[in-house]
Amino acid sequence: MYPILIVDDDESIRNFLLALFEAESYTVFTAINGEQAWKLFTENTPMIVILDQRLPDIKGIDLLKRMKEYDPDANIIIITGYGEIKDAVRAMEFGAVNYLLKPLDAQELRIIVKQIQQNLSIKKERDLYWDKLQVLCRGKLTPLVYKSKKMEEILNQVKEVAKTNSTVLLEGESGTGKGLFALYIHQISNRSGGPFIDIDCTTIPENLLESELFGYEPGAFTDAKKRKEGLIELAHKGTLFLDEISSMPMLLQGKLLKVIENRAFRKLGGKKEIVVDVRIMVATNTNLEEMVNNGTFRKDLFFRINTFPIKLPPLRERKEDITPLAEHFLKEIVKEYHKEIEGITPEAFEILKDYDWPGNVRELRNTIEKAIIVARGKFIKPEDINLRMGEPIKMEEKLSLNFKEAMENLEMDLVKRALAQTQGNQTQAAEILGVSRNFLIRLMKKHKINPFEFKV
Template sequence: MKQILLVEDDLTYSRIVKTFLEKNGYAVQTCVKVKDAQQILNTNSFDLIIADFRLPDGTGMELLQWSKSKFPQTQVILITHYSDIRIAIKAMKLGAFEYITKPINPDELLATVKESLSAKASDGPKQTSSPKTEESSVAKSSYVIGSSAEAEKLEKHIQLVAPTDLSVLVLGETGTGKEFVSRRIHDLSTRKDGPFIAIDCGALPKELAGSELFGHVKGAFTGALDHKTGHFESAHGGTIFLDEIGNLSYEVQIQLLRAIQERTIRKIGGNKEIQIDVRIIAATNDNLILQSGDGHFREDLYHRLNEFTLQAIPLRRRKEDLEDFAQQFLDESNSRLNKSVKGFSSEVWEIFLAYDWPGNLRELRNIIKRAVLLTSGVLVEKDALPTDLYEPTAAGIGSQGGYSSSLSAGGDLPSPKDYKSKWVEQEKELIQKVLNDTKFNKSKTARILNMDRKTLYSKMEKYGLD
């Protein structure tokens, strides 16, 4: 029986989810704090962690990072409010298997749990990270060129650089499909018959990054019970994609620079030089020039990686391509969920076209997958979408369930002093209103207002809302 640790501070909600999962054949243990979860994980083995993002003593993100460094084989699903979408996407980059949004749909939760555990089973017991190779989720047929002017320009540059052996740096916001771009370069290169190995540098445990990339010999360090082949050696004759390159430690950056310059690697604890023939494509949403200026990223490594630069395009700037991407993700979701949804209603298209897509392609893919799961008819309808897509939160305090600040959208801008005074008054009124509506249920109030309980208590004391 698969073991699940559920970390949720809303006890009623936790009990409902626990009962539901147990009825579906899983063993579930619960706790309410990050510290409690860490203690439990240190003494028990779990296949999956399901954690709320907002917890009394920290966040699900902190637990995710800690668990991935200690127990990389344990999958993590993060629970968020939809307004936490940017945080959820960052969590995916740090190694979370998936995120689901509140209120949770039982079918969506169950499907995500099954998928995460299935993925864990296929990883194998000894693998400490999950490089994506030819069977990657970024399959050859998944790339959508698009018809917008910017998309055509990007494709032209890809076709220009692909046949060369130049190192490529792909820049762009989180979720813009940098791995799709990198895979496209590989597929159009002379290395297309060789391996394509994608590594998320942000998800590599810091102390094991060198071993994962370059391998180690038996006995090189505590826990090195056998020889290990690193990703660079595995990518020989092909392409290695280093996503979130800015997350590598300075020591590993030195090793990487040496590998690029000399075309050789040396395993951790070894003394033998191993020849490698690998093309490097790196990606980041960080400003590596600024990082090199403050000493966090080597400038010489930056110039070695940046022989040619490509810019992945945010979805909000390529709305002409939205239909192509939506159809691709619809077909993918139908296949994964064994559904036969044919398309989207006109109302859904209006919502898609009006939305800003802060999470870019990754957000679109997740929304479509969720919508397909919830759709029983031929077309995806509006009620299968998260309400935040068509009822956006107002500026200021995030809104949930219809609560929002009432800052005027027009008129002259107030002075900084007037603005601060008006904002404080509106914040006080909003907190008071939500407290009244929830009958002073502070846990529920904090969730509605998108703030942790410590912050809520502090503001209640500040405003005298007892």
């Protein structure tokens, strides 16, 4: 847990707070005046400071300003027995996270400090994520393995569009590598030093997608207790990749269009427009033109994101890439699993080449991984490769004569069939069933069906 610095000239207050937080295993420093507090603050950099407004040698607000100048991330709580509204306003203006009056409420203070600790932990995790992401984006390029003429032509397109800030639409079946190409475009662009934020629109419920993308201000809705940065804002100076954009609700499509056109947006509950410098890339495995004709996707947004479309071919249309891809995955996974496998036999390669790969490159990688796990020799043999498609979901030969029970089973079976056919794509499954995506989600919850189990 992050250390706490307590600054108060009243010994009883210091002892009370020291006992309160040491009992909860916090590391606590105490100071009786501004001079001691500054020394402890600069030597130990505590992230939480509980600071009395009246000190013998300095005003609490003046010390607050000095601390915030030294470390803007410091979380400072002002306490005082001389509570005036103007003092509270001034303290908050200069960066205090809260302002409490004496006598202190131990439970209230405990809750405030706990919330600050949680926020600091979240920020630390996010910073670690960004550090890892920057290594990925600035370091070794994402490997694009291919041999076919088709992929060579696509790579030439990718290199050209990467030099621009144009919106890119990546089209292709599930598993063709749309996310990989989006990251590669980012890595070779002039935005490679900035963040790469990706979000799969199918994995976030419609009612949460808006707040995830745009963020919100305190009070925007019932549970909005504090300001939240959205993914658009976090992608500033970098790239925002929206996977499966076909799943985005119509209302959000309109808001996204404004971001693309104006490079500005408002948070939920916000009045101020936030200007962002962000490149947007999107991907889909659905025919967006058909959706436009059906009225389920905005025509104006389609024209905006269709500035530079790149269609990734399925693996069955570029079978010459199977061998180099399999060899690449073998080398990568063998290293990860510490297995002594030298290669794939010609007979095993023939099996791989004869298969149509409905799950594309993702399915090929999974197949190689499974083969490495079960292989017993130095080479992967035909018997190590299992390409049997999942058994079709069968209706019960004897349906229950109980009408309600039979209908429940039929309902569950239909949902599973649709998800299996679309490899877990909820939007497409809902279209097949002739229901809304929200209704499908309710059915999946009702029958405890996990759509990710149907991903190839």
